């Protein structure tokens with residue numbers, strides 16, 4: 015399959031990269047750009063480990079082609095620096111093995127931006143798209159709510 | 166205590182919340198090739214032909230392995246060809262392996278390999294496997310190489326048979342006024358760690374074999390590859406970075422072998438094999454299934470007098486770790502109850518299912534389900550409160566285990582205290598059933614468990630401490646950070662012992678088998694105990710060396726010196742002393758003379774007095790201590806459609822000592838989440854060809870956010886005297902009691918015994934229909 019060079023806007027930088035038309039954004043991020051924070055967990059949208067933020071919305075990067083991301087603003091876990099939700103995850107022990115963590119944090123981060131006062135139902139609707147096999151989710155709930163309360 | 170017990174932030178926290186933490190698949194290099202498996206679409210079939218001609222035409226293909234005979238592999242019995250030859254024995258078994266420049270090319274080529282099969286009759290459950298005349302999964306079972314303590318029966322599907330014979334059964338039955346008997350069954354399921362398994366291998370011209378793997382057992386991978394293929398053990402170096410969840414599933418050695426063979430095939434170039442989710446569920450080892458019958462007898466006061474237990478474990482197509490799992494199930498077969506007359510036959514059966522590796526709890530969540538359900542059935546028949554029945558029969562110091570180990574307060578903890586605490590936490594005395602409205606009832610169920618670890622009697626652990634010139638310490642241990650936070654706890658143990666700031670202790674997270682002292686395997690909740698003991702010994706070693714130098718410089722006897730706050734100083738005048746940084750690389754006198762030298766501390770540990778089990782009676786000491794626990798689950802049950810909601814789940818565990826509060830809570834609650842999913846929804850659905858119909862996370866569903874109940878956790882702290890600060894294993898227990906407690910709650914709610922897993926509404930409906 016022919017390769018093409020595209021420019022992705024990632025974490026505030028323009029990153030030219032060479033991809034096949036069928037490469038997913040996840041594959042390009044990890045394999046081409048070395049941004050391995052986004053994780054492959056299922057490669058078909060079931061687990062959320064690959065979640066990034068595209069134009070302000072959470073997106074499973076295994077379900078989006080790299081070429082579709084051209085012209086969009088992509089933020090990956092590497093683009094967050096000491097954000098409140100990252101701090102809250104540390105404080106609340108909201109991770110164990112850490113594999114689901116980047117995806118969860120990106121989803122939570124988008125949620126907090128879009129719905130800073132989300133009620134329990136909204137939080138559930140957003141976060142049930144990610145799987146964490148280690149924690150009980152209570153820790154993640156606490157982390158999200160701590161940020162909402164501005165702690 | 167200063168550091169022990171505190172919720173010290175995990176050492177790798179910052180890396181994990183920034184996406185900078187690295188797991189095996191995150192390591193890439195330009196020259197790395199990709200391996201892709203072709204897997205069997207059937208449970209049992211003869212391989213008639215493999216056509217690779219079209220696959221070879223795909224650009225970038227460097228090697229295709231198919232139909233090649235390698236030495237057989239398998240941890241206990243050598244029964245598994247790394248890549249199938251002659252026939253396939255489970256859905257998902259590797260049949261061919263393609264190596265190509267990119268993952269896409271490897272996949273394209275793999276898809277073009279045409280394998281012709283001839284179907285064979287399928288052994289679709291351990292009960293089927295046990296029938297006389299059942300098709301044989303392994304025709305040549307008698308010819309395999311094996312370890313001494315496994316007992317396969319050639320001409321059958323029995324991979325091993327563990328016997329427990331304790332007391333006199335006739336006496337037990339004679340003393341029993343009430344006898345109950347029940348049968349249980351559940352199919353294999355999956356660990357579903359979020360990181361799928363992955364391994365890379367590269368072979369250098371000097372024979373060095375460098376492997377990287379997402380594993381709980383890199384040291385075992387090294388040993389086995391040397392053993393299997395006659396490689397020089399010292400030339401095998403296995404690296405394990407952080408691991409993205411394991412739960413026992415990554416204790417088996419599989420992809421490492423395939424990566425090694427693939428690299429060999431391409432002249433030693435680096436090759437990566439990365440499981441897709443489907444492969445991870447099908448091809449790599451799964452969570453064992455079980456068929457069982459339990460018969461319990463009790464006198465009129467409810468004291469249990471006899472237990473007869475039969476387990477048929479669904480070890481799957483290859484015995485690998487299932488043999489050990491089935492043995493571990495036998496040694497604790499009664500659950501945490503004092504029973505003098507015990508008969509148990511535990512069979513590890515071959516079937517045409519994916520093969521099993523350990524699952525968090527190592528046979529104990531499975532055996533707890535069957536025992537705890539039977540306990541409730543017994544309580545009902547005796548008309549005794551089920552929690553009370555457990556309380557009066559609870560195992561305690563002075564009792565013996567099924568393998569006749571004499572119990573003490575130190576090695577068995579205090580189950581009764583756990584039960585009392587559960588009683589309070591779930592408000593048991595308010596009643597087990599409460600009507601919410603005419604459709605909905607709220608129901609509670611309880612259970613108990615215990616567990617010892619049946620790891621190898623000679624399993625080692627070691628620790629090395631080195632210093633940095635600023636006086637801070639580097640801690641090296643072979644424990645893998647699989648998510649349990651054990652490496653942080655090791656730092657806490659060291660900080661407590663040296664009375665120093667835990668932030669001045671740097672823990673090496675990655676393990677490599679060349680420079681990290683061996684920790685047998687990161688399994689069985691034994692990291693804190695074994696590696697902790699090694700760290701304590703290394704700390705003593707360091708203290709001794711520090712005092713030796715300081716005693717010379719300070720001109721004071723070693724006995725008068727104290728180590729604390731990164732200093733060595735005089736007991737009666739702390740102002741006279743030396744900072745670590747001035748002595749850990751030798752002390753230099755003003756004129757330049759130096760003494761001492763670099764301080765390196767080492768420590769080791771091996772379990773004491775563990776024995777093999779007697780093959781006829783099971784007598785022997787399988788593990789160092791038993792941690793008991795009690796549980797409760799509360800649900801809201803809809804009497805009309807048999808759906809239910811999880812309201813509360815409770816675990817009270819005798820953890821010996823809470824080492825890191827938040828980490829301990831996280832371990833217990835996370836384990837409960839997994840246990841509830843195992844009990845309530847997770848299973849493989851097989852068709853008549855032995856195919857797993859749900860190898861994806863949309864059809865195989867762990868709990869998701871918001872489906873979880875409220876969690877209640879309590880700790881009892883009866884110290885295990887041999888363990889650092891008294892700690893017992895705690896990573897598995899939260900899971901173990903959930904299937905029993907949920908099964909008991911739902912059986913009460915539905916008014917029928919529910920003795921199969923998973924407990925889905927459809928199963929409850931069927932049970933209701935047949936029970937009437």
Ligand code: FES
Nearest residue numbers: 055057059062076
């Ligand atoms: S890898 Fe994208 S959702 Fe699982």
Ligand code: FES
Nearest residue numbers: 110112146147148
């Ligand atoms: S922390 Fe391991 S899967 Fe979430």
